[in-house]
Amino acid sequence: MSYSVGQVSAFAKVTVRTLHHYDEIGLLRPGGRSHAGHRRYEDADLDRLQQILFYRELGFPLDEVAALLDDPDADPREHLRRQHELLTGRIARLQEMAAAVEQAMEARKMGINLTPEEKFEVFGDHDPEQYAEEAEQRWGGTAQYAESQRRAARYTKDDWKRMQDELADWGARYDALMADGEPATGERAMDMAEEHRQHITKWFYECTYEIHTGLGEMYVSDERFRAFYDRTRPGLAGHLRDAILANAVRGS
Numbered sequence: 001m002s003y004s005v006g007q008v009s010a011f012a013k014v015t016v017r018t019l020h021h022y023d024e025i026g027l028l029r030p031g032g033r034s035h036a037g038h039r040r041y042e043d044a045d046l047d048r049l050q051q052i053l054f055y056r057e058l059g060f061p062l063d064e065v066a067a068l069l070d071d072p073d074a075d076p077r078e079h080l081r082r083q084h085e086l087l088t089g090r091i092a093r094l095q096e097m098a099a100a101v102e103q104a105m106e107a108r109k110m111g112i113n114l115t116p117e118e119k120f121e122v123f124g125d126h127d128p129e130q131y132a133e134e135a136e137q138r139w140g141g142t143a144q145y146a147e148s149q150r151r152a153a154r155y156t157k158d159d160w161k162r163m164q165d166e167l168a169d170w171g172a173r174y175d176a177l178m179a180d181g182e183p184a185t186g187e188r189a190m191d192m193a194e195e196h197r198q199h200i201t202k203w204f205y206e207c208t209y210e211i212h213t214g215l216g217e218m219y220v221s222d223e224r225f226r227a228f229y230d231r232t233r234p235g236l237a238g239h240l241r242d243a244i245l246a247n248a249v250r251g252s
Contacts, residue, residue, distance in 0.1 A: 005039045055069075144211070163203050192243060193247040200215075209251050219237045220241050
């Protein structure tokens with residue numbers, strides 16, 4: 001039994017372009033070809049793709065994934081044990097985080113020193129205090145919340161406009177990056193994730209890699225944030241989450 005690149009794309013929920021890229025760099029070469037020369041993937045290829053996607057989800061760069069999978073002394077069971085250990089550790093760390101801190105920092109802007117008219121002018125139909133009570137209940141005792149409150153209280157209308165303009169510019173460039181087919185583990189995507197992290201640090205609070213990783217998970221799990229990012233481009237929230245994780249691995 002063999003499968004076309006389109007079938008594998010549907011099975012694995014990756015793009016055809018990604019599979020072509022994996023073939024081009026030698027990470028996943030299909031085991032066969034059709035009479036017309038089209039790629040045909042066999043069961044062993046699907047097993048390898050599963051391993052690639054596991055490591056990708058954990059933030060491993062593609063060159064490291066290749067080195068791990070092509071190690072002649074590696075036991076396939078060892079890959080699964082290693083991945084299970086890494087995933088378990090990641091879950092434990094995420095459970096310890098205040099994973100939704102940014103819900104207080106981006107969605108509500110408590111303490112904004114603006115008139116109602118200025119708020120409407122800056123934020124349009126988005127109410128910056130929509131989640132204020134929820135944010136205070138969940139993170140009111142954290143240092144990040146306190147720091148964000150302190151900064152937000154002194155921002156002027158021009159400050160908020162400048163921040164919004166920076167976000168809009170970042171979003172447009174991220175959209176273009178995805179349109180170019182850049183993988184989340186690529187250098188451009190990781191650089192954009194780092195810029196996102198620095199934006200939070202600049203405007204709200206010191207955003208560590210650990211906090212940023214937690215925020216990335218929230219962008220996917222919280223439908224409000226997923227909708228916010230996916231308005232720029234469908235799938236952006238998940239792509240950004242993966243880029244944030246890859247950037248955290250790179251920066252650690």
